[in-house]
Amino acid sequence: MVRKDAQSVSSSARYQRLSQDDDGFVDAQFKVRPRPIPWKAISYALLLFAAGTLLLIIGSLLVVGYIEERYSDRTWPVIILGALMFIPGAYHSYVAYYAFKGCEGYSFDDIPSYDDD
Template sequence: MAYVDHAFSISDEDIMMGDSSHAIQNRPPVKEIAFAVSLLVFGSLAIVVGSVMAANRVGGDRAHGVFFAVLGSVLFLPGFYYTRIAYYAYKGYKGFSFDNIPSV
C-alpha cells in the first residue's frame, strides 16, 4: 500500500466549512466554443471536398483528394469532441461542464 500524508489533504468537510466567498461560474467560453464549431465545420467540408476530389481525380490523381480528406479528419475530430462537450454542458448533463473545454 502506498503511504498517504493526510496532513495536506482536503476533505469534503474542509470545503463545506471554508469561506464561500468565491462563486463558481459555469459560463460558456464563447471563443473556445466558436473555435470548436469552426473546426467541426471546416473539417466536415474538407472531408466532403476531399472525397469528391479523390473520386473525380481532381489534380490528376487521387492523392490530393486523399490528403485533403485526411486533413479534414484531423480538423473534424477535436472540433466534434469539444462541440459535443459544450452541447452536453449547455444541456446540463451530469459529468459535463464548460470547465472541460481548454482555453485558447
C-alpha cells in the same frame, strides 16, 4: 521605506475567519465557483468542426471521382487535414452542446479555455 497599513491596501480576495476548532479545512475551499462559458473556445470548436466536415466531403468527392481527376494528387492530404480538424472540433462541440443542455457529467470545465482574462 514606505509602509502601508493592512487595512488601507485594497484587495479583491475574499477572506473568511477560521473557526476556533481548526481542523485545517474551511468549507469555502470546497465550493465550486461557476465558470463562465468559454465562447471563444466553443467558436473555435465549431469552426474546426465545419472546416473539417467540408474538407472530408471534398476529399470523399475526390476519392469517388466526382471532382475531376486532375486534382487526385490532393485527395489524401485533404482527407487527413479534414480528419485532423473534424475530430477535435466534433468532440468539443459535442461536449459544449451537452453542457448547454445541463446533462450530468458534462461541464464547460471539459473545454479548454483560451481566455486568460
